Amino acid sequence: MSADDISHPAPTPTASEGEDPLRRVRLDKLETLRGMGVDPYPVSFSRSHQAADLDRYYAELAVGAETEDRACVAGRIRAIRNSGMFIDLHDASGKIQIFSHKDFLSAENLAVVRLLDIGDLIGVEGPVRRTPRGELTINAAALTLLAKSLRPLPEKYHGLADIELRYRQRYLDLIMNPHSRETLRRRSRVVAAMRAYLLSRDYLEVETPMLHTIPGGAAARPFVTHHNALDMDLYLRIAPELHLKRLVVGGLSDKLFEINRCFRNEGLSPRHNPEFTSLELYEAYADYTGMMNLTEEIVGHVAEAATGGLRVSYGGTEIDLTPPWPRRTMAELVLEATGVDFLALAGAATARDAARHLGCAISGNENWGQALEAAFAARVEDRLIQPTHVTGFPRDISPLAKADRDDPRLVERFETYIYGWEIANAFSELNDPLDQRARFEAQMVARAAGDEEAQPLDEDYVLALEYGLPPCGGLGIGIDRLVMLLTDSPSIRDVIAFPTLRPR
RNA sequence: GAGCCUGUAGCUCAGCCGGUAGAGCAACUGACUUUUAAUCAGUAGGUCAUGGGUUCGAAUCCCAUCGGGCUCACCA
Numbered sequence: 001m002s003a004d005d006i007s008h009p010a011p012t013p014t015a016s017e018g019e020d021p022l023r024r025v026r027l028d029k030l031e032t033l034r035g036m037g038v039d040p041y042p043v044s045f046s047r048s049h050q051a052a053d054l055d056r057y058y059a060e061l062a063v064g065a066e067t068e069d070r071a072c073v074a075g076r077i078r079a080i081r082n083s084g085m086f087i088d089l090h091d092a093s094g095k096i097q098i099f100s101h102k103d104f105l106s107a108e109n110l111a112v113v114r115l116l117d118i119g120d121l122i123g124v125e126g127p128v129r130r131t132p133r134g135e136l137t138i139n140a141a142a143l144t145l146l147a148k149s150l151r152p153l154p155e156k157y158h159g160l161a162d163i164e165l166r167y168r169q170r171y172l173d174l175i176m177n178p179h180s181r182e183t184l185r186r187r188s189r190v191v192a193a194m195r196a197y198l199l200s201r202d203y204l205e206v207e208t209p210m211l212h213t214i215p216g217g218a219a220a221r222p223f224v225t226h227h228n229a230l231d232m233d234l235y236l237r238i239a240p241e242l243h244l245k246r247l248v249v250g251g252l253s254d255k256l257f258e259i260n261r262c263f264r265n266e267g268l269s270p271r272h273n274p275e276f277t278s279l280e281l282y283e284a285y286a287d288y289t290g291m292m293n294l295t296e297e298i299v300g301h302v303a304e305a306a307t308g309g310l311r312v313s314y315g316g317t318e319i320d321l322t323p324p325w326p327r328r329t330m331a332e333l334v335l336e337a338t339g340v341d342f343l344a345l346a347g348a349a350t351a352r353d354a355a356r357h358l359g360c361a362i363s364g365n366e367n368w369g370q371a372l373e374a375a376f377a378a379r380v381e382d383r384l385i386q387p388t389h390v391t392g393f394p395r396d397i398s399p400l401a402k403a404d405r406d407d408p409r410l411v412e413r414f415e416t417y418i419y420g421w422e423i424a425n426a427f428s429e430l431n432d433p434l435d436q437r438a439r440f441e442a443q444m445v446a447r448a449a450g451d452e453e454a455q456p457l458d459e460d461y462v463l464a465l466e467y468g469l470p471p472c473g474g475l476g477i478g479i480d481r482l483v484m485l486l487t488d489s490p491s492i493r494d495v496i497a498f499p500t501l502r503p504r
Numbered sequence: 505g506a507g508c509c510u511g512u513a514g515c516u517c518a519g520c521c522g523g524u525a526g527a528g529c530a531a532c533u534g535a536c537u538u539u540u541a542a543u544c545a546g547u548a549g550g551u552c553a554u555g556g557g558u559u560c561g562a563a564u565c566c567c568a569u570c571g572g573g574c575u576c577a578c579c580a
Contacts, residue, residue: 022531022549023514025531025532079541079542081538081540081541081543082536082539082542083535083537085537086540099539101537102537118530131540132538133538133539135539137538151514152514152515152531154514154515154529155516155529155530157516157529157541158516158517159515159516160515161515161516162511162516164511164572164573218580220578220579220580221579262580264579264580266580269574269578269579270574271579271580272578276580422579422580425580453579476580478580481580501571502572503571504571
């Protein structure tokens with residue numbers, strides 16, 4: 001800003017801006033305040049306390065007791081009673097009542113009080129007392145307008161209930177709904193606890209590209225964008241996996257992780273947002289069994305940090321996160337649920353027939369592993385309410401995982417299910433560059449046959465593997481869904497501050 | 505992408521077998537001045553999502569479009 005800007009007069013509202021009568025009234029008040037020499041948007045304000053500090057400090061203050069202690073607070077006006085004599089002031093910590101009486105306030109301050117609206121931000125200084133009705137109160141000796149609000153807040157009793165408005169104007173949702181505030185605060189605690197846990201165990205936090213030239217590391221359709229100077233298309237990453245393993249090849253750290261966004265160009269649902277946050281973690285010289293233990297430790301740790309315990313209630317269902325969690329193979333779970341033993345089915349065709357008989361939608365191109373997965377998804381997944389590690393994943397659907405040490409049809413991979421949702425996905429990372437190339441080539445064949453989500457061959461990644469990736473365990477945890485479980489949120493949109501919506 | 509539900513005042517909601525729109529809160533004017541969803545009296549506020557159609561007449565019935573929700577498909 002140049003020096004010239006300082007002398008610019010305050011902008012005056014125009015007629016077109018004033019068409020909303022409720023807003024017009026507040027604009028008029030704004031002008032009146034300026035006319036009185038009050039700056040409706042001053043630069044800063046020094047507080048001595050937050051509301052919750054005072055609640056704690058004066059918890060024992062007797063009803064009707066007055067103190068000489070002076071406190072200075074700031075916040076948003078949420079209610080005005082008795083023509084401004086009583087004001088409910090809310091800050092991020094809670095609520096404090098303000099008493100603004102002609103005996104304590106200057107004429108100038110009283111004139112300001114008359115022009116206050118619900119929603120305005122003010123600062124107040126004065127002695128603390130507890131009213132005869134038991135409400136902790138500051139007798140305003142001085143009152144400062146900190147920001148004039150030009151829009152009415154939603155109704156005080158029912159709040160903002162409209163789901164669409166809650167997501168579109170999240171700030172209103174946060175002002176009005178304590179539950180929304182608590183959900184997003186708890187999300188922050190989950191991420192902070194996860195990060196602290198990993199850092200304390202010597203995992204190195206890294207950042208890898210969001211813009212990929214080849215969208216790899218998962219089976220998903222990517223967003224495409226374009227870089228002008230390089231004149232080339234780039235993809236928003238669908239997973240950080242291949243870059244993180246390059247860092248392990250480089251020996252940056254034997255233990256590293258990234259907590260960050262992934263983007264998938266797929267349908268939206270109460271459990272799918274186009275951008276979502278995941279933890280991905282790699283640990284050299286570990287394998288997938290180590291990742292199972294680690295999953296239990298991480299989830300248990302963040303659950304305790306966020307909720308205070310290992311038992312959570314989601315949609316009325318009690319979920320017990322106490323480790324260890326059962327470890328079951330995909331084939332045995334399918335056998336249990338359907339009586340069909342996929343491990344005893346020789347070829348892809350018989351597996352497809354079996355899956356079709358179980359009611360799965362089968363196109364005819366599925367291989368053995370895809371047929372087993374379809375049967376698992378249709379008949380088992382939903383039932384895995386309590387935490388369960390599902391092992392014995394088919395090699396066909398796991399092009400980045402090391403072959404199972406006992407059964408070549410399988411890989412050393414597991415997914416952890418809670419409430420029927422995949423919460424974690426992990427494997428012993430495939431580090432044989434020749435096998436990796438063969439897996440990619442098989443994916444390319446599937447891709448050519450029309451499988452849009454088959455993973456493209458990443459030559460640069462295979463090159464990195466040829467220099468030598470140590471044996472390595474890798475783990476991914478979907479943070480949004482984990483937070484849904486820990487906050488009892490019915491929709492992923494509740495745990496994302498600004499979920500993807502069509503513009504209105 | 506498909507099916508079902510949904511959109512009325514700034515907010516929360518009535519009204520919907522057609523007859524020209526209503527409450528509470530918020531706002532405004534006044535009263536009251538130790539209140540707690542303050543209270544009392546009064547006032548103002550609406551392209552009933554949008555566009556068509558049926559009808560003498562549509563918030564209401566029909567069609568289309570746009571937003572949102574849920575279920576399914578895809579996926580984490």
